[in-house]
Amino acid sequence: MALKLTDVRTDLHNDWCSGCGDFGIEASLQMALTEMNVELHRVVIFSGIGCHGKIVHWTNTFGIHTLHGRTLPFAQGAKLANPELEVVAIGGDGDGYGIGAGHFVHAGRRNVDMTYIVHDNGVYGLTKGQASPTQKLGEQTKSLPQPNINSAVNPIMLALAAGYTFIARSYAFDNRHLKDTIKRAVAHRGMALVDVLQPCPTYNDIETKAFYSGEDRPDPATHRPVPRVYDIEKTGYKPLVTKEMTNEDVDKKTLEVIRISNEWGDRIPIGVFYQNENVPTYEDRIIGRIPSYVDRPPAIQRIQLENNKSAVDLPRLWKELIISG
Amino acid sequence: MGPAWQREVSRVSTKVVNELNWMIGGAQGSGVDLSASSFARSCVLAGLWVYGTREYYSNIKGLHSYFEIRTSDRQIRSKVDEVDLLAAFDAETLVRHADVVNPTGGIVYDPAVSQTPIEKVDTLYKDEARQIQVRLAQEGLGSDVGAILEEAKRRGVKLFPVPYGTLVQEVAKRLGTSELARLNRIINVLAVSVSLSLLGLDRSYMKESVRQAFSASRKQKLVDMNLAGVDRAYEFAEEKFGERGLPVSLAPIQNGPRMFVVGNQAVALGKMAGGCRLQTYYPITPASDESEFLEAHENFALLGDGSDDGKGSIVVVQTEDEIAAITMAIGGALTGTRAATSTSGPGFSLMVEGMGWAGMNEVPLVITLYQRGGPSTGMPTRTEQGDLKFVLNASHGESPRIVLCSGDMEECFYDAFRAMNYAERYQLPVIHLVDKGLANSNMTILPPDPKLVDIGRGKLILAGDHGALQGEEYRRFAPAEDGISPRAVLGLKGYRFWNTGDEHDELGHINENSENRIKMMKKRMTKLETADREIPTAEKVSFYPAKGRPDVTLVSWGSSKGAILEGMELLERRGIKAEFLQIRLASPFPAQVVRERLSGSELIVDIEQNYSAQMAAVIAEKAQINIKHKVVKFNGRPISLNEVYDSIRLIMARPEANERVILTHGA
Ligand SMILES: Cc1ncc(C[n+]2csc(CCOP(=O)(O)OP(=O)(O)O)c2C)c(N)n1
Ligand code: SF4
Ligand SMILES: [Mg+2]
Numbered sequence: 006m007a008l009k010l011t012d013v014r015t016d017l018h019n020d021w022c023s024g025c026g027d028f029g030i031e032a033s034l035q036m037a038l039t040e041m042n043v044e045l046h047r048v049v050i051f052s053g054i055g056c057h058g059k060i061v062h063w064t065n066t067f068g069i070h071t072l073h074g075r076t077l078p079f080a081q082g083a084k085l086a087n088p089e090l091e092v093v094a095i096g097g098d099g100d101g102y103g104i105g106a107g108h109f110v111h112a113g114r115r116n117v118d119m120t121y122i123v124h125d126n127g128v129y130g131l132t133k134g135q136a137s138p139t140q141k142l143g144e145q146t147k148s149l150p151q152p153n154i155n156s157a158v159n160p161i162m163l164a165l166a167a168g169y170t171f172i173a174r175s176y177a178f179d180n181r182h183l184k185d186t187i188k189r190a191v192a193h194r195g196m197a198l199v200d201v202l203q204p205c206p207t208y209n210d211i212e213t214k215a216f217y218s219g220e221d222r223p224d225p226a227t228h229r230p231v232p233r234v235y236d237i238e239k240t241g242y243k244p245l246v247t248k249e250m251t252n253e254d255v256d257k258k259t260l261e262v263i264r265i266s267n268e269w270g271d272r273i274p275i276g277v278f279y280q281n282e283n284v285p286t287y288e289d290r291i292i293g294r295i296p297s298y299v300d301r302p303p304a305i306q307r308i309q310l311e312n313n314k315s316a317v318d319l320p321r322l323w324k325e326l327i328i329s330g
Numbered sequence: 331m332g333p334a335w336q337r338e339v340s341r342v343s344t345k346v347v348n349e350l351n352w353m354i355g356g357a358q359g360s361g362v363d364l365s366a367s368s369f370a371r372s373c374v375l376a377g378l379w380v381y382g383t384r385e386y387y388s389n390i391k392g393l394h395s396y397f398e399i400r401t402s403d404r405q406i407r408s409k410v411d412e413v414d415l416l417a418a419f420d421a422e423t424l425v426r427h428a429d430v431v432n433p434t435g436g437i438v439y440d441p442a443v444s445q446t447p448i449e450k451v452d453t454l455y456k457d458e459a460r461q462i463q464v465r466l467a468q469e470g471l472g473s474d475v476g477a478i479l480e481e482a483k484r485r486g487v488k489l490f491p492v493p494y495g496t497l498v499q500e501v502a503k504r505l506g507t508s509e510l511a512r513l514n515r516i517i518n519v520l521a522v523s524v525s526l527s528l529l530g531l532d533r534s535y536m537k538e539s540v541r542q543a544f545s546a547s548r549k550q551k552l553v554d555m556n557l558a559g560v561d562r563a564y565e566f567a568e569e570k571f572g573e574r575g576l577p578v579s580l581a582p583i584q585n586g587p588r589m590f591v592v593g594n595q596a597v598a599l600g601k602m603a604g605g606c607r608l609q610t611y612y613p614i615t616p617a618s619d620e621s622e623f624l625e626a627h628e629n630f631a632l633l634g635d636g637s638d639d640g641k642g643s644i645v646v647v648q649t650e651d652e653i654a655a656i657t658m659a660i661g662g663a664l665t666g667t668r669a670a671t672s673t674s675g676p677g678f679s680l681m682v683e684g685m686g687w688a689g690m691n692e693v694p695l696v697i698t699l700y701q702r703g704g705p706s707t708g709m710p711t712r713t714e715q716g717d718l719k720f721v722l723n724a725s726h727g728e729s730p731r732i733v734l735c736s737g738d739m740e741e742c743f744y745d746a747f748r749a750m751n752y753a754e755r756y757q758l759p760v761i762h763l764v765d766k767g768l769a770n771s772n773m774t775i776l777p778p779d780p781k782l783v784d785i786g787r788g789k790l791i792l793a794g795d796h797g798a799l800q801g802e803e804y805r806r807f808a809p810a811e812d813g814i815s816p817r818a819v820l821g822l823k824g825y826r827f828w829n830t831g832d833e834h835d836e837l838g839h840i841n842e843n844s845e846n847r848i849k850m851m852k853k854r855m856t857k858l859e860t861a862d863r864e865i866p867t868a869e870k871v872s873f874y875p876a877k878g879r880p881d882v883t884l885v886s887w888g889s890s891k892g893a894i895l896e897g898m899e900l901l902e903r904r905g906i907k908a909e910f911l912q913i914r915l916a917s918p919f920p921a922q923v924v925r926e927r928l929s930g931s932e933l934i935v936d937i938e939q940n941y942s943a944q945m946a947a948v949i950a951e952k953a954q955i956n957i958k959h960k961v962v963k964f965n966g967r968p969i970s971l972n973e974v975y976d977s978i979r980l981i982m983a984r985p986e987a988n989e990r991v992i993l994t995h996g997a
Contacts, residue, residue, distance in 0.1 A: 017839060046823040051661075054831070062828060062839050067820050069664065070830035070840075071657065072687055078654035082661025083820055085645060086608050086669065090821050111650035295628055297641035303667040304819070306642060308605030309785035310635055315603040315747075317642060318631040319780050323589065323599055327777065330377030330585030 008039045015065050021056060024214070026177030026203035030124055031060050033175075033183035034093070038066070041188055048091045051080040053105065055097035055131045056205075057124035074105030077112045077121065081287075084119050087304035088288050091191065092119040099129040102138040102158050112196055113167025115287040120190040120197045123160065124177075126205035127212050134208030141269070147210045160200045161266035161278055165259065171197035172244075172262070172279040176234045177204060178214055182275060194282050202234065202273070217273065237265055237276035246281035348378060348403040350414040350578040352525060353430075355396035355423030357453075358389055361518040364543065365417070366397030367772070369522045370590070371539040373401040374774055376531060377585035381406045381892070382772040383968055385997070388615065388710040393453055394422050396997070403583050407738055407773065407892035411972040411995050414578045415528065417521040419494055421446040421475045422453055425462060426997050428478050433486040434577050437479065438524050441491040444476040451475075490571055492524050497566060501558050516559035523563030528571060530579040533564045589777045593768035594619040596739045596778075597698055600746025601670055602630065602644060603780050606696070608662040608669040610647045610655040615710045616769040617672045617700040621646055652677035656684035656697065663693050664829070666790065666819030668750050670696035674766075675704045675717055682724045685759050689729025691829040691838075692807070692817070692854065694753035694760075694788075698746070701765040701888075703966040712966025713767035715888050715939040721761045722917055722948065728851070730858045732760040733916040737872075737891030741914070742768060743778045748869065755788035755864075756857045757817055763916070767889040767939070767968040789816045791825060805836040809849065813856030862918040870920035873927060874898070876907040882978060883931035885957065887913040887945050890937050890969050897974025906982065913945060919952040928955045935959040935981055939969055943990075960990050967996025 013035045021027045038048065048066040052058040054073035061068030071079045080094035101109055101123045112121065127146060129135040134148030138158045145152040164172045171193040175183040183201060190197035204214040215221065219230040238244070242265070246255055262278045291298050301307075307316050352369060356362045363384065370380045378401045386395035398413065400406055414435040418424050421443040431437055448459050448466075463473050469484075471477035479489055494517045502513050519540060526536050540556045591599075598620045601609070611621040625646040632642040649655040655671045662669040673681065678699050688695045701717045703709030721733055732752045736745045742764060749760040806827035808815045818825030828838030833850060835841040874895065884894055891912055898908045911927050913920070928934055928949075936946040936957045943960040950956050961977045963969050977991045 015839075044823075046826065047821055049820050059840070062830070065826065067826055068828040068838075069661075069820075070828065070832070072683055072831055075653060075657040075684070078649065078657040079661040082608070082610070082658035082663075082669070083665050084661075085647065085658075086662035086667040087665040087821055090665070107650050108654055111654070291645060295643045295645065297629070297639075297643055298645070301638070301641070301643070303607035303643075303645055303662060303669075304665040304821070306607050306667075307632060307635070307637065308607065308668065309787075310633060313784040313786065315605065315780050315783070315785060316632045316635075317603050317780075318633050318640075319599070319603055320777070322602065322627060322630050323591075323777065326589050326591050326595065327587050328371065328374045328590050328774075329587045330375065330583070 008042050008045070010035060010039050012045065013038045013065050015063055017062055019063050020059070022207045024206040025056070026126060026205065026214070027056055027060065027124060029177035029180060030122065030183065030201055030203060031063055033180050034060070034122070034187055035064060036180070036184045037187040037191070040184070041191065043091055047089060048093070049083055050093045050095060051076050051083070052095040053097055053100035055100050055124070055129065057095060057097040057100070060095055074100050074103070075108065076100065077105060077108040080119060081112060081115065081117045084117050085287065085291070086302060088118070088302050093191065094119060094121045096121065096123050097130070098123055098125040098127065098137040098139045102160055102163070106138070109163065110167040113164060113169045116168060116170055116196045116284055117287045118194055118196070120187070120199065122187065122199045122201060124203045125160065125200050126203040126209055128205050128208040130205050130208060144211055147208050159266055160198070162263055164198045165262055165279060168284070169198045170195035170281045170284050171277070173198065173277040174200045174202065174275045176202045176217060176275050178217070179234065179275070182236060186277065189277060193280060195284060195286050202275070233271060233273045234275050235272060237274045237278070242276065244277040244280045246279070246283065248283055346577050347579055347581055348401065348583065350529070350580070351398060351400045351410050351412060352415050352417070353396060353398045353413040353427060354417040354521060355394060355427055356418070356420050357391070357422070358386055358393050358395045359391035361515060362395050362397055365518040365522050366399055368519065368536065368539045368543050369525065370399045370772060371542060372526055372531060372535040373399070373580065374588060374590050375535045375538055376580065376582035378403055378580065378583065379405045379588070379774045380590070380772070381408060383409050383767070384770045385967065386711050394426060396423065396427065401580065405774070406896065408896045408971045409893070409968055411970045415525055415576065417525045419517050419521055422451050424475050424478050425451055425454065428482045430997070431482055431487050436488040436490055436528065436576050437482060438490045438492055438521060438528070439479070440494050442493070442495065444474070444479055446475045448473050448475070488576065490524065490528065492520065492566070494520055497562055501555070501562050504562070505555065505558055513555060516556055519556045519559040520563040523560045524567045526580070527564045527567035528576055530575070530581070532582070533560055535582070536560050587777070588774040590772060590774050591739055592619070592770060592772045593739055593742050593764060594770070595623050596742035597746045597762070597764060598623040599778070600743035601696070601750065602627070604747035604750035604783070605668040605785055606644060606670045606750055608645050608647070608659060608667050610649050610658045610671045611673065612649050612652045612655050612677060614674045614677045616702060616766040617674045617677070617698065619769065620672050620698065621648070652680040653684060656681040660684060660688050660693050660695055663695050664820050668694070668754065670698060670750070672698040672700070674700045674702050676707065678717065678721070678724070685731070686725030686727065686729050687831045688759045689725065689731060689854065690831055692757040692815070694757055696749045696753050696760050696762060698762045698764065700769045701763065709966040711766065713765050713889065713939065713968050714964060714966060715765055715890070715944070716941070716964070717763065718887070718916060718940070718944040719947065721763060728855065730758050730854055731917055732756065732758065732861060733763060734760065735763045735887045735914055735916055736768065737888055737912055737914070738768070739773050739775050740778060744783060747783045751786050752861070754790060755786055756861050757788065757814060758857060763888060765889050789814050791816050791818045791822065793822060803837070806838050807834065807836045807850065807853065809836070809853060812860040813853045814860065858918040862920070865915065867920070867923055870915040871923050871927070872912040872914060874910040874912070876909040877902060878907050880907050880909040880931070882906065882908045882933045882935060882982065883928060884908055884910045884935050884937055884978070885913070885928070885945070885949070886910070886937045887916065890939055893969045893971045893974050894937060896971040897978070900971060900975045901978055904979070906978065908978065916948065919948060921952040924949060925953040925955060928953070933959065933982070933985065935961060935978060937961040937969070937974065939963045958989055959985070961993060962990065963993035965994055965996060969993060970995055
């Protein structure tokens with residue numbers, strides 16, 4: 006039975022501001038789930054605290070609205086305990102690259118097979134528009150009393166350095182691109198980041214929808230706006246790291262990711278920057294040490310006997326501690 | 331209360347066979363731990379019971395550490411102040427500990443260090459060195475280690491100089507090797523062997539102990555080297571000190587199999603037995619040893635029930651910090667996995683927000699908290715019972731939690747097991763409070779009996795169990811008389827739910843409606859009343875009656891238990907009858923039993939290892955009993971049975987003058 010969009014939506018009142026990019030992300034995520042036709046009971050979505058965090062309440066899957074910045078460890082815990090689950094973590098840019106930055110880095114090192122989508126709006130939406138870690142140096146969005154004097158973090162470069170094996174950026178109002186990117190991220194075997202440029206019409210009056218779609222710069226010939234966002238994969242860029250590539254090839258790719266991801270202003274790249282499925286996932290690494298993890302991960306283990314006694318063969322376990330007189 | 335040897339009770343026991351306390355000290359990293367465990371193992375192999383405590387600095391190499399091993403022919407569970415035999419191979423050990431050696435006891439030492447001036451023992455704090463110099467001067471003694479030895483000798487202590495260097499060379503010659511650098515490591519074995527020889531224990535026990543200690547390394551050469559060391563040390567001691575023996579001695583006894591365990595291991599075993607299959611942690615003293623033990627035993631055998639190949643496992647994840655540790659464990663717990671994390675004070679401080687989330691979303695989670703000297707980094711390697719009030723109130727707002735306090739190794743095991751049950755039965759975080767004193771002490775116990783505890787999963791909805799659903803939408807937080815709703819887990823078909831740290835409705839969606847808020851707060855807090863009703867009294871408190879009408883009622887919790895029980899025996903010999911109420915469940919607080927137990931008592935003394943007598947304050951708040959007399963200890967060293975004895979006598983002699991006694995023993 007194919008899933009319909011109505012299957013993956015709840016009927017709760019959505020309280021995002023009208024015109025918020027979060028709507029685009031929500032729709033794309035739900036469409037992606039529908040098109041992937043996953044068994045909904047296997048899907049768990051985790052979110053952080055911020056406007057973005059409410060997305061789980063609008064979505065009809067298991068939805069865990071966690072703490073500010075802690076989405077990733079919550080999500081990894083669930084995935085490692087039960088790898089059968091399809092785990093998607095959702096964060097805000099303040100949430101994920103600010104207070105949760107430590108977790109962001111370490112999730113890359115582990116390469117758990119899951120997806121992380123970040124609503125990147127340049128501001129702390131829910132606390133009324135303070136600068137987020139991706140707001141550019143010198144910018145002054147609407148509610149800042151003074152210009153921002155921190156440099157912006159580049160999430161793509163950070164993810165690359167941390168070891169993410171799928172690194173993409175998309176745009177909240179490019180539904181098709183975002184939906185397809187999410188599907189690719191979910192299908193990827195390993196830790197996938199999708200950083201989503203998300204207009205916040207209420208607090209970010211710089212990186213607006215009009216800015217991303219280039220409404221201030223019409224094509225002289227057609228008078229149609231020339232979007233600033235462009236899809237790097239449509240320019241012939243290939244994100245895939247293959248087994249056949251030499252170290253030099255990989256280095257070259259790394260440098261390209263750095264170069265392209267630093268573009269901003271008139272040309273803002275979206276697309277998959279990097280994908281490498283040759284890195285063992287954390288689950289693979291656990292199996293290397295615990296072979297029975299393959300079919301009996303923590304969530305599916307027998308812990309008690311018929312008579313409710315512990316299933317562990319304790320005398321065998323503690324043999325080394327027993328001394329006879 | 332002055333130095334141990336000046337006090338009235340100079341020996342706990344008047345027995346001379348199989349009742350003694352041995353101490354070894356040296357620089358951290360020089361093998362003190364190994365020496366202590368081979369001494370203890372020798373005793374256990376000889377059928378005896380041991381209780382060992384380890385003191386060390388937050389340092390890897392060079393600073394002073396020492397181990398005390400108490401041994402007896404009956405089970406013992408606490409430390410004593412006096413040392414019967416002190417083994418040292420450095421100057422600092424003598425300077426720091428010679429004063430606790432019993433006047434009838436002895437010191438094994440390296441004569442090469444006796445010329446060392448006190449000020450050259452550069453790991454002594456400057457003030458410590460000065461104080462010692464002043465003391466020696468007052469006694470008309472010099473200012474070197476020899477003076478310390480002389481001081482001990484004047485008190486009657488016997489001195490046993492052992493030229494370790496010469497013995498090492500002799501062993502080298504015997505083995506035909508010139509690897510002196512490596513051979514130097516057998517100094518540990520020499521010190522232990524000389525000690526055991528002086529105590530009259532046959533060398534076969536030490537040899538077996540050495541074999542077992544090195545069995546993992548599979549280096550025959552290493553074993554041979556150490557065995558040769560044992561022989562040479564025994565020969566030397568018999569030859570030199572043969573007739574100058576000590577009054578105390580060791581003799582093998584018949585005994586059955588016993589478990590020789592440290593607190594960390596007892597907790598780990600209890601967790602595994604109790605079904606824990608995911609443990610997260612961020613390294614911290616004194617908690618990480620537990621996680622490392624779990625990781626070392628991540629694959630284990632299950633008792634067969636024919637349904638699988640009997641392979642069990644626990645996934646241990648070292649996280650980036652304690653915030654990740656607790657939230658990752660919560661994520662795991664949401665899948666139905668029994669999950670736990672383990673930490674100490676600084677780590678728990680970081681976990682608090684996560685714990686509140688688990689309380690809000692009714693997630694079963696076990697947090698093992700190894701208390702250490704606080705606040706801040708405090709004294710990482712020293713013990714304290716300073717976190718009781720913190721854990722009772724940790725996290726903003728009000729959320730339910732169960733707090734269990736273990737008093738000894740056996741309780742560490744059973745409580746760790748039960749914590750897993752409580753978490754799942756009441757769907758909330760359970761804090762298992764232990765401390766460094768338990769974590770790093772070793773002790774012989776009878777192997778726990780796993781048949782004494784059942785695994786109970788509470789209202790967990792299992793796959794294929796559609797009872798709760800009946801065609802309706804699943805409501806994770808459905809109202810229930812006892813506050814506990816049927817709990818589905820992530821991935822269970824037909825049981826979709828939401829969680830949020832925001833106040834929420836029955837489905838788990840954000841809801842700030844006033845009635846809903848009241849309903850949900852009541853639901854969560856009601857679970858504590860349910861727990862209070864259901865948990866048997868025996869798991870809430872332990873009561874140890876006096877033999878006859880009690881003169882004094884002692885109240886305590888956690889690791890003070892052992893010293894109190896043994897201190898009581900000593901008091902009894904002096905005609906003081908004491909009863910003891912040990913509080914094991916701090917939340918929900920067993921107010922009624924505590925009130926009943928204490929309301930008839932004429933003299934109540936609260937004993938605990940913190941500054942402000944935290945449990946006494948909790949008792950006052952919850953059970954409305956004001957305990958006037960408090961014995962507290964917060965110098966980071968575990969309480970000894972002598973201190974219990976002395977402080978109770980002090981209070982009984984002059985109750986008005988001694989409402990608050992501060993204990994100070996331990997180097
Ligand atoms: C520990 C903690 N500190 C601060 C907050 C307050 N807070 C709520 S949302 C938020 C920022 C949200 O910004 P972002 O993550 O970018 O999400 P957005 O609202 O933009 O989607 C903050 C700081 C909190 N909830 N928890
Ligand atoms: S504040 Fe910004 S991010 Fe938040 S809902 Fe409104 S528009 Fe969206
Ligand atoms: Mg934001």
